[in-house]
Amino acid sequence: MRNAVEIVGVNIDNITLTDAVIKMEGYLDGDRLNMIFTPNSEILVDAVKNIEFAQILNSGDLVVPDGIGVVIASKFYGEPFGERVAGYDLMCRLIELAYIRNKSIYFLGGREGVAEEAAKRLRQKYKDINILGVHNGYFDDEEEKLIINDIINLKPDIVFVALGAPRQEKWIFNNRHNLPSKIAMGVGGSIDVVAGVTKRAPDFYQKAGLEWLYRLVKDPKRIFRILKLPKFILLSLYDAKTK
Ligand code: UDP
Numbered sequence: 001m002r003n004a005v006e007i008v009g010v011n012i013d014n015i016t017l018t019d020a021v022i023k024m025e026g027y028l029d030g031d032r033l034n035m036i037f038t039p040n041s042e043i044l045v046d047a048v049k050n051i052e053f054a055q056i057l058n059s060g061d062l063v064v065p066d067g068i069g070v071v072i073a074s075k076f077y078g079e080p081f082g083e084r085v086a087g088y089d090l091m092c093r094l095i096e097l098a099y100i101r102n103k104s105i106y107f108l109g110g111r112e113g114v115a116e117e118a119a120k121r122l123r124q125k126y127k128d129i130n131i132l133g134v135h136n137g138y139f140d141d142e143e144e145k146l147i148i149n150d151i152i153n154l155k156p157d158i159v160f161v162a163l164g165a166p167r168q169e170k171w172i173f174n175n176r177h178n179l180p181s182k183i184a185m186g187v188g189g190s191i192d193v194v195a196g197v198t199k200r201a202p203d204f205y206q207k208a209g210l211e212w213l214y215r216l217v218k219d220p221k222r223i224f225r226i227l228k229l230p231k232f233i234l235l236s237l238y239d240a241k242t243k
Contacts, residue, residue, distance in 0.1 A: 005079045008048050008232075008239050010039060010057045012065050014074070017085050021093045023062055028103055028157060028182050034061040035172050036185035038087030041069030041232035042225050043165045048235060053166045056173045064090060068209035069229050073236035077243070086211075088190040088200060091160065094183065095122060095129075095194075098158055103182075104130040106151055108171075109137035109162025110191045117195040132156045137163045148178055159184045162191035 004011040015023070027034040037060040039047070047054040057063060064085035065071055074081040098105050107115040115134035122129050132154040135147050151159060159181050161168040168186040176184070192198040200206075201214035216226050 004063070005074050005077055005081065007070065007073050007077065008044050008236050009054050010044055010047050010063070012039065012063050012070065012074075012081075014079065014081050015062075015064060015085065016082050017089055017093065020062060020064060020085055020090055021097065024090075024094055024097060024183065025101075027061070028097065028101060030182060033176055033179050033181055034183050035176060036060060036062045036064075036090070036183060037169055037172075038064050038066040038085070038090065038186065038188075039070065039165075040067030040087075041073075042067075042228040044070065044073075045228040045232045045235065046166060050166065053169065056166070056169050059173060060169075068212070069232050069236075071209075072233060073240070076237050076240035078240075084209075086206075087187060088193055091185065091187050091190045091194070094158060094185065095126075099126040099129045102130060103157035104132045104155070106132055106154060106156035106159045106181075107134040107162070107191065108147065108151075108159060109135075109168065109187070110195065110197075111138070112136045114191060114195045114197055115162075117197070118191055121194065121196060148175060152178060152180055155180045157182050160187045160191065161185065162187045162189070164188055 003014045005014055037057050039057055047057055065081050066087045071081050071084045107118055115136060119131045119134050133150060159179060161172055163171055172184045172186060193200050201211040205211050205214040212226055212229060216222050
């Protein structure tokens with residue numbers, strides 16, 4: 001049985017990174033597409049306002065708590081998460097798994113050149129890693145058809161989708177019957193970290209639950225996004241108390 005906590009209407013798996021990796025190994029051996037989503041506070045605030053987005057997140061096969069806000073909220077519901085599972089960490093473990101098990105990868109998303117750079121860096125780190133294709137995340141409807149055809153022809157085992165939320169989750173959901181893959185995962189800005197375009201917060205910030213602060217200092221434009229964190233805390237507190 002799935003051990004999940006319903007937080008502001010979205011079921012989030014109470015799972016450790018290690019167990020999530022075991023699940024992903026199973027997905028790679030399976031015969032259908034599995035959707036992986038990594039909601040943080042900001043995404044969950046959006047899901048409260050957008051029921052369609054909440055339903056898409058609820059259709060995920062693996063939905064992990066990415067962010068300190070989600071971990072705090074689980075305590076309000078009396079079902080604390082064992083740990084925070086950062087989307088970036090999960091992505092890195094899946095890349096490692098793909099390398100070890102010789103599974104193939106496609107990167108969709110990021111600004112022009114970012115997915116190429118991510119692929120280049122991974123080829124330096126993991127010789128012979130099987131990256132079948134990449135495409136940036138800025139395309140029109142016509143181009144999108146070509147991208148989907150490309151993915152269908154290439155048959156990658158894993159598709160990493162970095163189109164920002166909620167676009168990437170919607171894209172995965174809308175294409176779930178077209179994708180010939182075992183895993184499609186929404187990764188957002190993690191593709192920029194893999195490409196070396198942005199840096200992950202140092203360990204200190206991660207351990208202190210202050211990754212959001214590091215990102216804010218590095219990119220003050222995020223202030224409006226970060227403000228969703230206290231909003232999420234209040235929303236989840238209210239939801240937990242009125243359940
Ligand atoms: N992105 C994209 N197409 C879009 C919007 C965003 O490829 O139409 C990419 C953007 O270039 C960046 C990532 O999506 O690489 C950012 O995603 P998000 O905002 O979810 O990042 P995070 O919250 O992880 O920083």
